Amino acid sequence: MRHALDFVLVTLVLTDLVLLGSSRLTACIRLVAAQGVLLAFLPLALTWPELEVAAMALAASTLLVKGVAFPLVLERAMRDARARREIEPFVGYTPSLLVGLGMLGAGTWLADRLSADVVRSPLMVPVALSMILTGLFFVISRKKAVSQVLGYLVLENGTYVLGISLLSETPFLVELGMLLDVFVAVFVMGIAIFQINREFDHIDVDQLDSLKG
Amino acid sequence: MNPSVTFGGPLATALGLVGAPLLLGVINKTKAFFAGRRGPPLLQAYFDLVKLLGKGAVYSRTTTWVFCAGPIVGLAATLVALLFVPLGGVAATFAFQGDLFLVVYLLGLGRFLTVLAALDTGSSFEGMGANREVKFATLAEPTLLLALLALIRVAGSPWSLSPTLGNISTASSLGTAPVIGLVAVALVVLLLSENSRIPVDDPNTHLELTMIHEVMVLDHGGPDLAFILYGAALKLWLFATLLAGIVVPVRTGNLAVDLGATTLVALAVGVVVGIVESSMARLRLIHVTHLLVGALVLAAVALLLAVGWSR
Amino acid sequence: MALFFTGLGTLVGSGVMAALCYRRATLATRVAVTGAIFGAGLVLVPALPTLFGGGTLVASLPWSMPGAALRVGLDPLAALFVVPMAVLGVLAAIYGARYLDPAHANGTLGVHWLAFNTLIASMLLVVVAQNGVLFLLAWEVMSLSSFVLVLYDGSAAEVRRAAWVYLVATHLGTACLLAFFTIFGAAASSFDFDAMRASATAVPAGLLFVLALIGFGTKAGFMPFHVWLPEAHPAAPSHVSALMSGVMIKSGIYGLLRALTLFGxxxxxxxxxxxxxxxxxxxxxxxxxxxxxxxxxxxxxxxxxxxxxxxxxxxxxxxxxxxxxxxxxxxxxxxxxxxxxxxxxxxxxxxxxxxxxxxxxxxxxxxxxxxxxxxxxxxxxxxxxxxxxxxxxxxxxxxxxxxxxxxxxxxxxxxxxxxxxxxxxxxxxxxxxxxxxxxxxxxxxxxxxxxxxxxxxxxxxxxxxxxxxxxxxxxxxxxxxxxxxxxxxxxxxxxxxxxxxxxxxxxxxxxxxxxxxxxxxxxxxxxxxxxxxxxxxxxxxxxLLRRRPIGATGTWDCGYARPSPRMQYTASSFAAPLVELFQGVLRTHRRFTPPVAIFPPSATLSTHTPDTLQELLYAPIFVGISNALASFRPLQHGRVQLYVLYIAVTLGLLLLWSFQ
Known part of the structure; x- marks a missing residue:
């Protein structure tokens, strides 16, 4: 199962990089959805020969929430806000790619320092850390509110991988609880985006500072 | 003594010298098929070469010896580079530790002279093409070297092309597949950009402003143009066989089978290029940078993974 | 080593002779170039066998200066730098003899050649010096003689500015080297390289490495310390630029390598x-x-x-x-x-x-x-x-x-x-x-x-x-x-x-x-x-082309009727797309007057890329220093009486301090 696990992790890294390099919001949302689907495989791959009920429940709920529900909410928010592209991010797409590479390097380095036990795959912790860093960078460098939610989701996906890889006893219940939290958060943000857009006719976050009066 | 050691290299080189223009034919046939046309004959590139070699020449009054040196050195450098590139598992005529740098820099020498020849005409169009060519080549060079380093790390071989490609079949397993896959994707991007194919450059365009490679050689004609066309075909062959040797590692030890298999895969690469050209439009020039940096990032990720695996 | 020193002597001697006959520019040039050829030739005699054959030639003479000794050594590493310095020195001298027209020189040619030959000699001395004080002395002579060389065409304001930037930069570097040798020499209680090497464990190696990196890096032109290079090289006469860029900046590399051999x-x-x-x-x-x-x-x-x-x-x-x-x-x-x-x-x-x-x-x-x-x-x-x-x-x-x-x-x-x-x-x-x-x-x-x-x-x-x-x-x-x-x-x-x-x-x-x-x-x-x-x-x-018609025509102009040389691709346009990749770092200045109306009378576009580091790092620092020091300006009156008063007050304060 090691190879399947590695394959999932490498694909996660690639989705991260493509996300950093794309300007179309629809594509970004689909990429994050793809990440959600990939994440659903992780608990199954980790417990593979035995099929635990908890793991299967986690996989199914991850698939539903991250792979289906979030994209639908976000696409709806995007359609309502009539925002199709992330225009003029603070850091350009090409430099973002290089930053993404840097985040991967930083993740690898950090994972080396953490020296967590690598039972399943040596890639697990580096990929998780790099996803967290990438998500943070995405939130910092983009302007549209939808992008910020996406960055937050990538960050959360990183903590998900990290949690799965570090907690080898796998209290999947904790993961499920987190999933619920995120679920609520994304819905709140989706509604917030809709409301902001209705009030101000745009969802550029950097213009919100005009509210401070 | 194993015959593939003694004859293999020269045979592979000879195969390249003869077969390279066929690759152009395969690409054009594929494009014609997707466009619903019959297209030019498979051997059209050969006909073109013969026709051009039989022609006279016209030179601009602005030009100097540099203009004539461009095609000659360009072709010669590619020819010499071909001597160091293995055809899949069949080792090249010459191999030594560091031959990959020689290959990269020989191609660079050919490009340098081609660019100078373009500037020699004093035409703005050719200046435009020249600076695009050097820009994209500059961005492509580190990608090629990093991708090869990742490959060498996976193959566990000395840093030389022939043993690296020879080792790939033994090294390749499900575990190394992601590395090899990423390297292959990066190489496809390089193949397209280094050989001026869509989506980087459109070899069929007729608007000087939008071209890269074609516009550089606007003023060349006759045997000079034949040298350029042949050199371009050889370069395409070089990249296609390199890619073929990595993607489909057929290493039976039987010279004929290895040569044949890699050549077939190289022609299949031609089909892939044709499909890409049929299904995509040329990218805007600013997006080409994005594409090439993307390839660089892929190569770096491959290297990172290769390091991760050897731990 | 005797031949080596004879060579150095010939270089300096011929330079002095050239300076003495400054009134006769042609003669001065001939003397100096002949001296450079013979001097460099003599230096090569021991250097080439050392480079290829190995071995180390050493010589040591007593010197009255405290802490210093005339210890020199010619090992393969030094020889590797000696050979290009001598060869390029000779070539630059031959080139310069023709390049600087004696007819138009107004008496400065003698000084120029003195500085030129002294530069070659001091570079050679730098790479063979085995004592810190001797090294620094040769280093300083090298910096000063090259400063004189940069200043050859001193009538132009931009040349004077470039020479000034060079002088300041090189002395900031030398200050670091001074600190390097002082700290290291104090720990070793000798400035001889051998003694320093023996006490390498007793010094703060990290600090010394950074000092050496800044000091030698300034001469060599490492990135944050490179700002003098693009000023001084264009200002100097071309044979001097060739010598400075070809070999003199390598003395920084040599110094760094030699300094690294002192550490463990x-x-x-x-x-x-x-x-x-x-x-x-x-x-x-x-x-x-x-x-x-x-x-x-x-x-x-x-x-x-x-x-x-x-x-x-x-x-x-x-x-x-x-x-x-x-x-x-x-x-x-x-x-x-x-x-x-x-x-x-x-x-x-x-x-x-x-x-x-x-x-x-x-x-x-x-x-x-x-x-x-x-x-x-x-x-x-x-x-x-x-x-x-x-x-x-x-x-x-x-x-x-x-x-x-x-x-x-x-x-x-x-x-x-x-x-x-x-x-x-x-x-x-x-x-x-x-x-x-x-x-x-x-x-x-x-x-x-x-x-x-x-x-x-x-x-x-x-x-x-x-x-x-x-x-x-x-x-x-x-x-x-x-x-x-x-x-x-x-x-x-x-x-x-x-x-x-x-x-x-x-x-x-x-x-x-x-x-x-x-x-x-x-x-x-x-x-x-x-x-x-x-x-x-x-x-x-x-x-193929032997028997065929070969035509001559204009370059393909896309059907445009009146092409002119001014329409060619320029240096700016060739570089622009590549430089744009680094726009965030380079901050290229564009002056652009766009064409207006249907028949625009004129439109211009020019680009200028200044050195970002100089603009953003060094210029503010030096302006700041200059402003800070400006507050001392009231002390300068130009009256002798006041200056004597300053001296008296200072002496009095020092006396009080010593009684304390």
Whole structure:
């Protein structure tokens, strides 16, 4: 199962990089959805020969929430806000790619320092850390509110991988609880985006500072 | 003594010298098929070469010896580079530790002279093409070297092309597949950009402003143009066989089978290029940078993974 | 060593004689050049056998100066620097004799030649000095004499400014070196290098390394400390630029290498630091070069790039020592040292070529040149060779040094730990990007200046320069080609110097370099095949075209009716798309007057790329210092009485302080 696990992790890294390099919001949302689907495989791959009920429940709920529900909410928010592209991010797409590479390097380095036990795959912790860093960078460098939610989701996906890889006893219940939290958060943000857009006719976050009066 | 050691290299080189223009034919046939046309004959590139070699020449009054040196050195450098590139598992005529740098820099020498020849005409169009060519080549060079380093790390071989490609079949397993896959994707991007194919450059365009490679050689004609066309075909062959040797590692030890298999895969690469050209439009020039940096990032990720695996 | 000192004496003596007969410019020139030839020749007599045969010549004389001793030593590492310095010195002297027209010199020529010969002598003394005080003394003489050389055309304000920047920069560097030698010498209680080496464990090595890095890096032109290079090199006469850029800045590399031999095994961060400085210098240096339109300024920035490449090599070598990889050590130091020689050849050649262009057209602005290849065929051909050589293209020498450096990086990348692989990946990316941009930069330099149609009347009226100038350039072109074609032999003979620099045994170094030397035979072979194929293709083309009609016409102009040379691609337009990639770092200034209305009367676009570091880092600092010191200005009255009062007050205060 090691190879399947590695394959999932490498694909996660690639989705991260493509996300950093794309300007179309629809594509970004689909990429994050793809990440959600990939994440659903992780608990199954980790417990593979035995099929635990908890793991299967986690996989199914991850698939539903991250792979289906979030994209639908976000696409709806995007359609309502009539925002199709992330225009003029603070850091350009090409430099973002290089930053993404840097985040991967930083993740690898950090994972080396953490020296967590690598039972399943040596890639697990580096990929998780790099996803967290990438998500943070995405939130910092983009302007549209939808992008910020996406960055937050990538960050959360990183903590998900990290949690799965570090907690080898796998209290999947904790993961499920987190999933619920995120679920609520994304819905709140989706509604917030809709409301902001209705009030101000745009969802550029950097213009919100005009509210401070 | 194993015959593939003694004859293999020269045979592979000879195969390249003869077969390279066929690759152009395969690409054009594929494009014609997707466009619903019959297209030019498979051997059209050969006909073109013969026709051009039989022609006279016209030179601009602005030009100097540099203009004539461009095609000659360009072709010669590619020819010499071909001597160091293995055809899949069949080792090249010459191999030594560091031959990959020689290959990269020989191609660079050919490009340098081609660019100078373009500037020699004093035409703005050719200046435009020249600076695009050097820009994209500059961005492509580190990608090629990093991708090869990742490959060498996976193959566990000395840093030389022939043993690296020879080792790939033994090294390749499900575990190394992601590395090899990423390297292959990066190489496809390089193949397209280094050989001026869509989506980087459109070899069929007729608007000087939008071209890269074609516009550089606007003023060349006759045997000079034949040298350029042949050199371009050889370069395409070089990249296609390199890619073929990595993607489909057929290493039976039987010279004929290895040569044949890699050549077939190289022609299949031609089909892939044709499909890409049929299904995509040329990218805007600013997006080409994005594409090439993307390839660089892929190569770096491959290297990172290769390091991760050897731990 | 007696011959060596006789050589130095001849150099200085002939310089003094030239200065004495300053009224007769032609005679002064002859005396100085003859002295330079004989002096440098005498120096080469012991240097060449040492370089190729190994061994160390030492000499020691007592000296009345406290802490100092006239201890000199000529080992292969020193000889590797002595040989290019002497050879390029002679060539520059021969070139300069013709380049500086004695008829128009107004008495300054004597001083110029004194400074010139003194510069050669002091550089040679720097690399053989085995005592800190002697080293610093020679170093200071080297800085001052080159300052005088830069100031040759002192009537121009920009030259005076450039010389001033150089003087300040070099003395800031020297201050660091002073601190370096004082701290190290105090710990060793002697300034002799041997004694310092023996007490290497008793010193704060990290601090001293940084001091040496700043001090020597300022002379060499490492990236944050490079700002004087693009000012001083264009201002100096071309043969002086060739000497300064070709060999004088290498004395910084030499000093760094010699300083590194004083320490014990280096920690890894030294290697990483030097590697990152090297990569930064290599990439940003060449991008800045690409953005310049002044031919000599472009070459000066290109020197920053090449110094960066050398630093990458030294950094990789240090990493090899830190991680215990002898092959990496040998290849890193070997590549760096070989690049010292190859860059000296190529950069000397290019500055000589730029000088010839300046001589013939009276301008260094690429946008006013063009079409010079027809008018100056020999200069053009040698400049083309120099351009290809400095880009590291085969079959020229710099390719071999880059091959060694790439090999070093691949050793680190294939056998090393993750940290080393990261270093290797950065080094490879830096070298490859640098190489690619260098090719673009010199395609621009050669293509815009020598190809196409002339862009100004001066360029159209250019003529070939005289025989001594072209002969010097031809000699260097041949050297550039030979150092590549004879690569296995050249690299093999480096072993002694590499062993000195890396502090490893000769056998270990030879074994390490052997990894590459075996392959270099194929590089020579490829060069041979390349030349043969080029000849065959040329012959084929000639045979094909022999009986056929050959037409002559204008360049394809896309149907445009009235093309003019001013419509050609300019240096700015060639560089723009590449420079845009680094827009965030370079901050190119654009002056753009867009065309307006249907029949626009005029529209202009010009770009100028200043040095970001100078603008954002040094200028504010120096302006700040100047403002802070301005508050002391009221103390300056120009009245003698007040100054005597200051002295009296100071003395009184000191007296009180001593009673305390």
């Amino acid at each position: 095994p280096p920690p890894a961060w030294w290697g990483f630091l030097l590697l990152s400085i090297g990569v930064t210098s290599a990439v940003l240096g060449i991008v800045l070069a690409l953005a310049q339109h002044d031919l000599k300024r472009l070459l000066a920035y290109c020197s920053v790039e090449n110094i960066g490449i050398i630093a990458v090599g030294v950094g990789l070598g240090l990493l090899g020592k830190a991680y215990g990889l002898p092959v990496l050590t040998a290849l890193g130091f070997g590549g760096a040292l070989l690049h010292v020689v190859n860059h000296a050849i190529a950069k000397g050649l290019l500055f000589f070529g730029a000088g010839a262009v300046l001589h013939a057209t009276d301008t260094r602005d690429l946008n006013r040149l063009g079409g010079l290849l027809c008018r100056m065929p020999l200069t053009g051909a040698t400049f083309c060779v120099g351009s290809a050589a400095i880009c590291g293209l085969p079959p020229f020498g710099a390719f071999v040094s880059e091959l060694l450096l790439y090999s070093a990086a691949f050793v680190a990348g294939t056998t090393g730990s993750p940290a080393l692989v990261a270093a290797a990946a950065i080094a490879i990316t830096g070298l490859a990007l640098g190489g690619g941009f260098a090719a673009a930069c010199f395609a621009k330099a050669f293509g815009i200046a020598f190809l196409g149609e002339p862009r100004s009347a001066a360029a159209a009226a250019a003529h070939e320069v005289g025989t001594p100038l072209t002969a010097v350039m031809l000699v260097l072109s041949v050297a550039a080609a030979l150092s590549g074609v004879l690569a296995p032999w050249v690299v093999g003979s480096l072993a002694g110097a590499v062993a000195n620099a890396s502090g490893t045994s000769l056998n270990g170094t030879t074994a390490g370099l052997g990894v590459a030397v075996d392959g270099l035979f194929f590089v020579s072979l490829a060069a041979g095949i390349l030349i043969a194929v080029v000849l065959v293709l040329t012959l084929t083309r000639w045979l």
